[in-house]
Amino acid sequence: MPRILSGIQPSGELHIGNYLGAVKNWVELQERYESIFFVADYHSITQPFEPQLLRRRRREMAASLLAAGIDPAKATLFMQSDVPEHTELTWIFNSVTPLGELERQTQFKDKSQRQESVMVGLLTYPVLQAADILLYRGDLVPVGEDQVQHLELSRVVARRWNAQFGGGEDYFPEPQPVLTPARRIMGLDGQAKMSKSLNNYIGLLETSEQIWAKLRPAATDPARQRRTDPGTPEVCNIYHLHKAFSPPETVEMVAVNCRTAGWGCIDCKKVLHESMDRELTPIRRRAAEIAERPAIVDEALAAGAAKCRVIARETVDHVKERMGLA
Numbered sequence: 001m002p003r004i005l006s007g008i009q010p011s012g013e014l015h016i017g018n019y020l021g022a023v024k025n026w027v028e029l030q031e032r033y034e035s036i037f038f039v040a041d042y043h044s045i046t047q048p049f050e051p052q053l054l055r056r057r058r059r060e061m062a063a064s065l066l067a068a069g070i071d072p073a074k075a076t077l078f079m080q081s082d083v084p085e086h087t088e089l090t091w092i093f094n095s096v097t098p099l100g101e102l103e104r105q106t107q108f109k110d111k112s113q114r115q116e117s118v119m120v121g122l123l124t125y126p127v128l129q130a131a132d133i134l135l136y137r138g139d140l141v142p143v144g145e146d147q148v149q150h151l152e153l154s155r156v157v158a159r160r161w162n163a164q165f166g167g168g169e170d171y172f173p174e175p176q177p178v179l180t181p182a183r184r185i186m187g188l189d190g191q192a193k194m195s196k197s198l199n200n201y202i203g204l205l206e207t208s209e210q211i212w213a214k215l216r217p218a219a220t221d222p223a224r225q226r227r228t229d230p231g232t233p234e235v236c237n238i239y240h241l242h243k244a245f246s247p248p249e250t251v252e253m254v255a256v257n258c259r260t261a262g263w264g265c266i267d268c269k270k271v272l273h274e275s276m277d278r279e280l281t282p283i284r285r286r287a288a289e290i291a292e293r294p295a296i297v298d299e300a301l302a303a304g305a306a307k308c309r310v311i312a313r314e315t316v317d318h319v320k321e322r323m324g325l326a
């Protein structure tokens with residue numbers, strides 16, 4: 001059975017961009033693939049962070065993934081730093097990763113611009129990501145569009161290591177991305193990608209009231225200055241959220257009512273809010289159940305780490321052997 005693998009940073013709360021772009025897909029794919037998912041806590045220290053907050057967010061992210069539908073009976077869930085082989089293989093992969101490839105990564109360029117002093121970890125972030133995937137010799141990686149370039153780097157690393165040390169064998173498969181139709185959800189400002197570290201997101205576990213308070217002022221088609229102005233659904237972020245949350249007949253209705261100014265933007269947002277509530281209410285309910293029984297999270301993470309450590313050690317031992325390090 002092909003193996004899928006993906007992770008998410010505990011750099012903030014799980015938002016609907018992460019959910020629609022990646023996590024919802026994980027939940028579907030766990031039915032059909034051997035699935036490994038992890039909370040990428042080592043990745044999250046590549047940007048400024050507070051230890052107390054990180055400690056809380058790591059747990060919250062694991063709990064949110066379980067609430068979103070990751071089922072420990074079907075998939076393996078673990079905390080990245082519980083499996084030390086991730087950093088061990090990263091160091092090894094540093095020796096087959098061209099510096100120029102890292103400097104070209106769009107995410108590095110974006111995030112380094114937002115920081116006064118840039119740490120090496122931000123540059124080598126994709127090498128850790130290559131190690132995350134290749135440790136488990138993952139075939140498919142369900143991610144949002146923003147991660148596609150990083151995944152290309154994982155393929156470069158796999159190819160280079162295989163060529164230099166594989167002994168004629170492609171030990172590491174070249175992982176392929178799996179994208180959802182909602183591959184890039186924009187933030188509520190309609191300007192930048194929805195992001196944990198920008199204040200432009202709707203948290204997956206926010207209450208219905210909190211979501212409405214964010215949806216109400218959210219950016220729409222700027223051409224609709226007045227209620228009677230017709231709009232272009234394709235340029236409106238709210239329309240794209242409808243495509244992710246509303247049934248096809250509603251999406252159709254939204255498009256017609258936007259083009260004809262049949263609805264105002266608030267009418268359209270009210271319908272979206274109902275659709276979101278339909279999908280998110282069961283997730284909020286599960287989150288509340290998990291909060292009552294925190295052992296669910298501990299048990300899932302402990303079992304996941306124990307299983308992954310065995311696979312990861314085997315890979316690193318093989319790699320060290322091939323490279324003359326053992």
Ligand code: AQP
Pocket residue numbers: 007008009010011012017018019020021022023040142143144145146147182183184185186193194195196197198
């Ligand atoms: N806006 C988005 N639309 C679609 N998919 C998205 N993803 C993130 N934002 C969007 C996907 O979610 C998964 C987990 O993301 P991550 O935590 O590894 O890192 P990220 O892409 O950097 O996510 P954020 O929310 O933007 O976090 P910060 O602000 O900390 O950088 C990935 O599969 C990602 O593609």
